[in-house]
Amino acid sequence: MNLDELYQEVILDHYKHPRGAGLREPYEGESHQVNPTCGDEITLRVHVDGDTIGDVSYDNVGCSISKASASVMYELVNGATVDDALARLAEFTELMNSKGQAEGDEETLEDAVAFAGVSKYPMRVKCALLGWMAFKDALVRASTPGRTEA
Amino acid sequence: MEAVTKLDVEAIRADFPILQRRIGDRAIAYLDSAATSQKPVQVVEAMRRFTEHSNANISRSVHTLGAEATEAYEGARARVAAFIGAPSANEVVFTKNSTESINLLAYAFQNATLDPHADPRFRLAPGDEIVVTEMEHHANLIPWQQLAQRTGATLKWIGITDHGRLDLESIPEVITERTRVVSFTHVANLLGTVNPTSQITARAREVGALVGLDASQSVPHIPVNVAELGVDFIAFTGHKMLGPTGIGVLWAKADLLDAMPPFLTGGSMIKTVTMERTTFADAPAKFEAGTPPIAESVGLAAAVDYLDKLGMENVRAHEKELAGYMLERLETVDGLAIVGPRVPIGRSATVSFTLDGVHPHDVGQVLDAEAVAVRVGHHCAKPTCDRFGVNATTRASAYVYNTHEEIDRLVEALGKVRKVFG
Ligand SMILES: Cc1ncc(COP(=O)(O)O)c(C=O)c1O
Numbered sequence: 395m396n397l398d399e400l401y402q403e404v405i406l407d408h409y410k411h412p413r414g415a416g417l418r419e420p421y422e423g424e425s426h427q428v429n430p431t432c433g434d435e436i437t438l439r440v441h442v443d444g445d446t447i448g449d450v451s452y453d454n455v456g457c458s459i460s461k462a463s464a465s466v467m468y469e470l471v472n473g474a475t476v477d478d479a480l481a482r483l484a485e486f487t488e489l490m491n492s493k494g495q496a497e498g499d500e501e502t503l504e505d506a507v508a509f510a511g512v513s514k515y516p517m518r519v520k521c522a523l524l525g526w527m528a529f530k531d532a533l534v535r536a537s538t539p540g541r542t543e544a
Numbered sequence: 545m546e547a548v549t550k551l552d553v554e555a556i557r558a559d560f561p562i563l564q565r566r567i568g569d570r571a572i573a574y575l576d577s578a579a580t581s582q583k584p585v586q587v588v589e590a591m592r593r594f595t596e597h598s599n600a601n602i603s604r605s606v607h608t609l610g611a612e613a614t615e616a617y618e619g620a621r622a623r624v625a626a627f628i629g630a631p632s633a634n635e636v637v638f639t640k641n642s643t644e645s646i647n648l649l650a651y652a653f654q655n656a657t658l659d660p661h662a663d664p665r666f667r668l669a670p671g672d673e674i675v676v677t678e679m680e681h682h683a684n685l686i687p688w689q690q691l692a693q694r695t696g697a698t699l700k701w702i703g704i705t706d707h708g709r710l711d712l713e714s715i716p717e718v719i720t721e722r723t724r725v726v727s728f729t730h731v732a733n734l735l736g737t738v739n740p741t742s743q744i745t746a747r748a749r750e751v752g753a754l755v756g757l758d759a760s761q762s763v764p765h766i767p768v769n770v771a772e773l774g775v776d777f778i779a780f781t782g783h784k785m786l787g788p789t790g791i792g793v794l795w796a797k798a799d800l801l802d803a804m805p806p807f808l809t810g811g812s813m814i815k816t817v818t819m820e821r822t823t824f825a826d827a828p829a830k831f832e833a834g835t836p837p838i839a840e841s842v843g844l845a846a847a848v849d850y851l852d853k854l855g856m857e858n859v860r861a862h863e864k865e866l867a868g869y870m871l872e873r874l875e876t877v878d879g880l881a882i883v884g885p886r887v888p889i890g891r892s893a894t895v896s897f898t899l900d901g902v903h904p905h906d907v908g909q910v911l912d913a914e915a916v917a918v919r920v921g922h923h924c925a926k927p928t929c930d931r932f933g934v935n936a937t938t939r940a941s942a943y944v945y946n947t948h949e950e951i952d953r954l955v956e957a958l959g960k961v962r963k964v965f966g
Contacts, residue, residue: 397913401906401964432905432921433935455935457905458965521905 399511400518401458404466408505409458414468418451423536427528429520434460438528442536445475450529459509459518464525466505471529479533482506483526490519548861551854556945559584559850563945567915573950576917578733578761578894578941580783583847587786590846591839601835603812613838620841621828627848628778629769630795637794637801637828638836642760643683645779645794646727648831649756650687652804653725657695663803665724665754670696673722675753677702677710677739678931679732682924684758684779688727702728702744704931708735708884715747723753730762730778734925734939735884736867736894738766745774754800760784764943765863765892767856770795782840786944787847791840794831801827808833859944866942866951867893873955874940878962883932893942896923899958902965904936910964911938914957916950 421439428435434456441449450472452464467486471479486506489498494514498507512522557563560582565572574582594616600609602617622633630636639645656666668674674688678701692699702718703711710728719726726748731738741757748755756777762768763778764785770778777796783789796804806813806824810833815823824830851859868888874880879900885891899907908920918940922929929935940954 397910397964400909406965432903433926433929434903434905435935457903459905515909518905518909 396511400515402508402511404505404508405458405462408462408465412461412465412468414450414465414472415453416451417453418449421449421451421532421536423532423534423538425528425531425535427524427531429456429460429524431517431520432457434521434524436460436464436525436528438464438525438532440529440532440536442476442533445477447471447474447476447479452525452528454525456524457518457521459512460521460524463506463509463522464528466509467525467529470504470506476533479529483530486526487523489513490522548857549855551858551862551944553862553945553947556584556854557947559586560945561585567912567917570915573916573946573953575940575942575946575950575954576919577764577784577943577946578892578923578939579919580789581764581786581943582945583786583788583843584850586850587788587843587846591788591843594842595839599839602838603829616845617836617838617841620845623845623848624793625795627852628763628795629771631771632798634826634828635795635798635801637796637831638841639792639794639831640790640837641783641792642681642758642779642781643792645781645792646684646758647687648794648807649727649777649779649796649804650691651807654691654694655805655807656803659805662805665800666804668695668697668724671722672697672724673700673720674698675700675702675719675723675726675728677728678704679708679710679735679737679925679928680729681733681758681760682926683760684727684729685927688725697724698722704735704928707886708732708737709890710737710739710744712740712743715743719744719747719751719753721751723748723751726753726755727777728757730757730759730768731765731892731894732884732925732928733761733894734896734923734928734937736892736896736941737885738762738890738892740890741773741775749774756796761892761894764851766860776800782844782847785844785847786850788837788840788843791837791844798827801831804831806830806833810834812836854944862944863893863942864888866946866948867891867895869948870895870940870942870951870954873951874958877955877958880958883934883937893946894939895941896937896939898934898937899961902961904938906965907938907958907961910961911954911957914953914960916954916957918954 436454438452598612600613602614625633656662759778763780782791813833883896904920
């Protein structure tokens with residue numbers, strides 16, 4: 395196994411210096427996700443401002459892959475339109491399910507392409523997706539009728 | 545105690561082809577036997593021979609193969625009974641694993657509670673108490689937790705000291721006149737603690753409670769004799785003791801098995817059946833509904849033979865030595881903290897630890913790259929993790945086939961972890 399491929403510089407950097415970490419107000423949707431096999435956890439909040447993601451804030455414990463992934467996701471979706479954020483989510487999920495076959499589009503996924511190597515390790519794919527699952531869930535909650543204006 | 549002879553580890557390793565397996569360009573150092581052990585060729589061969597030569601369903605067919613299969617299955621039962629010092633083979637119930645064994649017991653209480661004519665020892669009511677410990681595997685916690693919720697009984701537990709031992713001083717408060725059953729782990733799967741049993745069993749007797757052990761991590765590693773332990777039941781699982789997956793054991797005293805309502809019902813567990821009602825077979829058949837793990841029982845018997853030949857006292861001595869070495873070497877690793885007893889006394893060769901600033905998942909991944917196999921996570925003992933304020937640990941566990949060199953490789957690989965995440 396090639397460790398460098400899994401633990402790329404970019405990933406270790408995001409792990410050691412997570413972007414956008416911490417829980418903030420305001421937010422319309424919050425999600426708590428756990429990875430039952432290893433105990434990784436994340437609480438994530440989404441603030442939707444009209445058509446755009448006004449803020450994504452989170453608090454997490456976990457391995458380098460799950461923490462780095464949340465940090466990379468923050469950079470990708472924070473300030474993006476909701477549609478773009480959902481497109482990134484779909485793209486990243488597809489990359490993670492590619493079993494090492496895809497490389498990811500650096501134009502759109504930016505630092506997240508560093509996770510292409512993770513897709514070869516089925517035990518770690520869940521770690522990489524944990525933050526994204528929380529984002530997806532929080533976004534659904536944020537748009538639940540009664541929570542925000544359409 | 546018989547004189548201890550040193551295990552011939554080289555000869556043992558030759559019986560385990562999987563230990564030749566290479567991960568990348570290195571032979572595997574398998575330090576995850578607490579999760580599941582490897583199987584010697586003798587076990588695989590016994591199962592293959594049975595399947596190729598004698599396979600048939602048991603207790604159903606008069607043909608030669610059916611008779612051979614029945615004999616093999618009942619022979620395995622007798623073999624397991626002798627191994628744990630059970631007075632009768634009929635006290636050995638084959639299940640799927642420890643988890644099912646413990647559920648079988650918990651459901652005996654639940655089903656008895658629903659039946660006014662059931663044996664009062666198994667009938668629970670609000671105010672009754674069930675006692676476990678804080679160091680249980682979820683398999684010996686959740687079934688009792690559920691039972692308490694469904695019957696209105698109260699679940700209580702014996703806590704853990706900072707040194708990873710049971711808080712024995714609390715026994716008189718935790719086990720009271722209201723306690724009906726005490727079920728505790730003999731050897732803890734995360735902490736590696738070997739629990740002393742006599743104080744708990746004595747207190748349980750004093751208050752008239754039933755008492756038993758989750759012996760999943762003891763039967764494979766130390767001599768276990770149910771008569772000497774003086775308990776009412778024990779549960780263990782084949783795959784952790786050199787045997788196959790798919791077979792476990794519940795041992796319980798004959799008079800208890802007689803009194804317990806069945807858990808699973810269906811074929812092979814009956815005396816008579818009409819459209820209205822059924823009478824049940826005697827134990828152990830009463831608890832073995834459906835086609836049991838037949839080939840697996842043959843494998844388990846071969847595993848027991850293998851362990852007997854090594855001698856359980858010798859197995860214990862070997863692992864005590866490895867535990868001491870592992871603790872000593874691990875303590876030299878920068879930033880490493882052991883979760884559990886730090887001395888090789890009253891302790892198994894299962895050692896959990898945290899590495900400052902590195903998540904166990906990452907530790908396990910780097911170790912895998914060095915062909916060192918350990919387990920990472922909460923080890924199905926979340927309350928134990930909470931007790932020590934960690935959300936996961938890395939756990940290395942040794943068995944009959946492990947060597948000092950493999951422990952050296954573990955320690956070396958932990959140095960590599962430091963490099964990657966330094
Ligand atoms: C102490 C203990 N109890 C119960 C179990 C459950 O064993 P099984 O999964 O075979 O039912 C295990 C193993 O994981 C264990 O270590």
